[in-house]
Structure formats: structure tokens, C-alpha cells
Amino acid sequence: MSGKDQNKENKKFSKNLISWQKDFGRHNLPWQKQINPYKVWISEIMLQQTQVKTVLPFFEKFMQKYPDIKALSKSRIEDIFELWTGLGYYRRAENIYKSSQIIKNKHNLIFPSTFEEIIDLPGIGRSTAGAILSLAFNKRYAILDGNVKRVLERYFAIKAEKNIDKELWKFSENLLPKNKNDIYSQAIMDLGAIICKKKSPLCEKCPVSLDCKSFKFDLTNVIPIKRKKIIKKEKDLNYFLVVKNKNLILMQKNPNKGIWANLWCPLNFKTKDDCKKYLKKINLKPNIYHYASIKHNLTHMKLNINIYRINVENYPISEEFYWKNIYDKIATAKPFVEIIKKLTEELENENSLLFKAKKGT
DNA sequence: AACGCGGGGAC
DNA sequence: GTCCCAGCGTT
Incomplete structure (x- = not known):
């Protein structure tokens, strides 16, 4: 396929996803209501390697105790650990505490809005930064979480046996729309969670199935390739x-x-x-x-x-x-x-x- | 590029 | 029981 045609395909992908998200995506998650960068940040940290359902009660507790950055900046690390008990990956609690102090001291208690400032906060890597920038600021940044990886690998029929994040990042960025990046990021994650599931994907309901290579060649059960299991x-x-x-x-x-x-x-x-x-x-x-x-x-x-x-x-x-x-x-x-x-x-x-x-x- | 880091949902 | 989840930081 020529570069021009690929470009056209990419535009169709984001357009279909955005339109699908409005009707079938998730709109009532607690961090989507009265959305602000603070809520998006806390939710994104909690959602790292953690399912939505698991996060829900922890997020509600967190917002009750720390409704905004100012309240959070007055916290003690022990209090955040206490709230984090049972959620796992406790380094995240520390990083939230450290970030709150940076936001207080460097950003005047206002959550920063540039990629450099955001990724500079501990616990925020490229994907979380992209999620915050797109979801909270409607900026044109890509994400690459578990959902997006699975969608991309299926859509382009990539049989990856080892880490190919570098290529996947390229694909993810190429697919970005010019506008509505907040809806688009939500859309591609929703697609992964609701339609392009790990097991038994619902291809008949997928808005991009006609251009999906795995669907076309009947590879949805093969891709993504199963990673070799680790011995505990x-x-x-x-x-x-x-x-x-x-x-x-x-x-x-x-x-x-x-x-x-x-x-x-x-x-x-x-x-x-x-x-x-x-x-x-x-x-x-x-x-x-x-x-x-x-x-x-x-x-x-x-x-x-x-x-x-x-x-x-x-x-x-x-x-x-x-x-x-x-x-x-x-x-x-x-x-x-x-x-x-x-x-x-x-x-x-x-x-x-x-x-x-x-x-x- | 590979590994360590928690706990649990989905099947 | 198995796989892997809105990944990051370190080595």
C-alpha cells in the first residue's frame, strides 16, 4: 500500500473509532465525570496494570480524602500508603506523594500541561503522559497500554514474540486524528476493553473490522501471540x-x-x-x-x-x-x-x- | 531488552 | 489454574 493510501486508512480508523465511542464507549467512569487533569492523573496511575473494576473503590476513597491537588499536597506518605493497602504496586503511592510535592513547589499547585513537565513527574511514563495529555487536555499524544497494544497487533496482524514496543509506538502515533484526541484515546482503550478482548473478541460489533488484517485472515485467535509463561x-x-x-x-x-x-x-x-x-x-x-x-x-x-x-x-x-x-x-x-x-x-x-x-x- | 513490582478479574 | 490488566523504573 502506498503512503498516501495508508494515510487515508489511518484517518478512517480514527474516524470510525470516535464515532463508535459516542454510542458504545464508556462515559460514566468516576474519573470521566466533571473531568479534570487531577482526576485523570490519579486514575491513570491507579489503572497501571490494574483492571478498572479493581480501581473503582480505591479511586472513590482517594477522591473523598483528597478532592484536589491542594488537599493531596498536605498529605503524608503514610496516609497514602494506608489508602493504597490492597491495591498493589505500592511504588505508585510513593510516586503520587512525590509528584504532589513537585506540583506544589514547582507548578504552584496547578497540574502541568506540557509533555516534558508531565513525564518529569515520578510514576508517569510515555503512555500515562499521553493519556493525561489527550484525555485531560485534548492534546495530540499517543498511548500504548495493554488495550492499545492488542488492538494494534490484531489490526495490523503483527505476530510479535518479543517486545516490539518501538514499532507499536510508531503505529499508535500514525493513527492519531487531528482533532478530538480526548475522545479518540478513550475510544481505542474502550475498543480494546469491550470489543477487541483478549479472548473471544466481538468482531461482528467492531467498527474497524473490515480493515482489520487479523479479522480478514482469521487470525484473531492467534494474535496477539501468547507470551511464554514465567515459572513462579x-x-x-x-x-x-x-x-x-x-x-x-x-x-x-x-x-x-x-x-x-x-x-x-x-x-x-x-x-x-x-x-x-x-x-x-x-x-x-x-x-x-x-x-x-x-x-x-x-x-x-x-x-x-x-x-x-x-x-x-x-x-x-x-x-x-x-x-x-x-x-x-x-x-x-x-x-x-x-x-x-x-x-x-x-x-x-x-x-x-x-x-x-x-x-x- | 529484560526484569521486578501486587493483587485480582475473567475465563 | 492460567493469563494479563489504562506501565514504570532500573539494570
Whole structure:
């Protein structure tokens, strides 16, 4: 096909998508109502590698607590972590916090509107920047998320066995319309989510099926090519619920790398023996009870988490630890939410038994 | 270019 | 149980 013809095809693609979006696209997502750059930004960060349905309750909570950049800029990182508990990819929470400080100090609390300024914010890469610029500012920038990749690979019948983002970016940019870039970006994502689904795409309802090479050559079940599956490593982890006075739990801040980086979790040792040695070292009785076992599946590993309980009367004060009251809000990783809740209930029970015993004597 | 980073929806 | 999601930052 000549360059001129290709150009014509590209125009038809965006025109069809924009027209389709008006009738069949998504218009009632919470970040689309009274749209502004702040909402688009927060939603785009939450939606990185995370399905819409999962994001919805987190987004609502976030907007209630931080309705605008000013409110967000007064936050503490711990508060954002607390709100992020269970959503995963916790680096995103940190990046939102850091960005809020940059927007306060550099941009006078106004969300920036140029590509350079936006991509300069932590946690915002080329695709998220493109999404914000098109959706919130109606500027002519491309996106390349999971939906768009799948649509492009199918439409152009690209059999990619490895990373071909460089080419896909080129395709994505070539297809951009001159106007209505806000509707177009929404349209191509909606198409991927609603029509051009990973499994059983609804080609009969697709506005661009007639020009789709995979549809034409019956390749929609082959493309996109399945990526070779990763073998999950199994990992055993040991966490220790150190309980003091039946209402305090010892929490420890994770290092700035690895899983749950910078998040507060219960005390962690490689083995139970390591924990025993440590307790002896600080003159505590090494009374450790097995408390629970949790299997936690992640994308890249399978975790077997053993939880132990230790009752102590005192504990040395240190900067890397803090005592969390069982009634305080939790800013931690998902597996510990339920465990701490369970522990809280049991401690309440133990406390009431203790109370009764005292009363009886 | 490849990898690590969470948790869960969809099938 | 498997795949992968409105990706980014690091190596």
C-alpha cells in the first residue's frame, strides 16, 4: 500500500473509532465525570496494570480524602500508603506523594500541561503522559497500554514474540486524528476493553473490522501471540506478630527495594531460629507460637507466609520499628490486613477474659 | 531488552 | 489454574 493510501486508512480508523465511542464507549467512569487533569492523573496511575473494576473503590476513597491537588499536597506518605493497602504496586503511592510535592513547589499547585513537565513527574511514563495529555487536555499524544497494544497487533496482524514496543509506538502515533484526541484515546482503550478482548473478541460489533488484517485472515485467535509463561518461584517468608500489653503490635519498615518496599509489615526474619536468636540477644524470652499460614500468589512468585506470635512485656525502642495500636488504621500489605484483624479480635477476647478473671477474684 | 513490582478479574 | 490488566523504573 502506498503512503498516501495508508494515510487515508489511518484517518478512517480514527474516524470510525470516535464515532463508535459516542454510542458504545464508556462515559460514566468516576474519573470521566466533571473531568479534570487531577482526576485523570490519579486514575491513570491507579489503572497501571490494574483492571478498572479493581480501581473503582480505591479511586472513590482517594477522591473523598483528597478532592484536589491542594488537599493531596498536605498529605503524608503514610496516609497514602494506608489508602493504597490492597491495591498493589505500592511504588505508585510513593510516586503520587512525590509528584504532589513537585506540583506544589514547582507548578504552584496547578497540574502541568506540557509533555516534558508531565513525564518529569515520578510514576508517569510515555503512555500515562499521553493519556493525561489527550484525555485531560485534548492534546495530540499517543498511548500504548495493554488495550492499545492488542488492538494494534490484531489490526495490523503483527505476530510479535518479543517486545516490539518501538514499532507499536510508531503505529499508535500514525493513527492519531487531528482533532478530538480526548475522545479518540478513550475510544481505542474502550475498543480494546469491550470489543477487541483478549479472548473471544466481538468482531461482528467492531467498527474497524473490515480493515482489520487479523479479522480478514482469521487470525484473531492467534494474535496477539501468547507470551511464554514465567515459572513462579516459591518463597517461604516468616513474619512475627510481636504483641505487647495485648494492644500493641510491632511493625517494621521494609527496605527501599524488593516486595512491599518501604511498607510497614510485622517483624520479619529469614527463619524462626533467626528470630529466636534475636530475642535472646535483646534479653527477651523466645516464646514463639505458630499463629497462621497464608499462601499468597503474586505474578512472579508464590509466597508461603508463616505467621508466628510472640508476647512480650517490653521491647527496646528503635527508629526502624514502631508500635501499632491494634485499633489504628493499617498501612500494610494485603496478607497482613486479615491477620491483624484476626489478631485484634482475639486480643479483645483475651482482654475481656482477663477482665472477667480480675472481677472474679 | 529484560526484569521486578501486587493483587485480582475473567475465563 | 492460567493469563494479563489504562506501565514504570532500573539494570
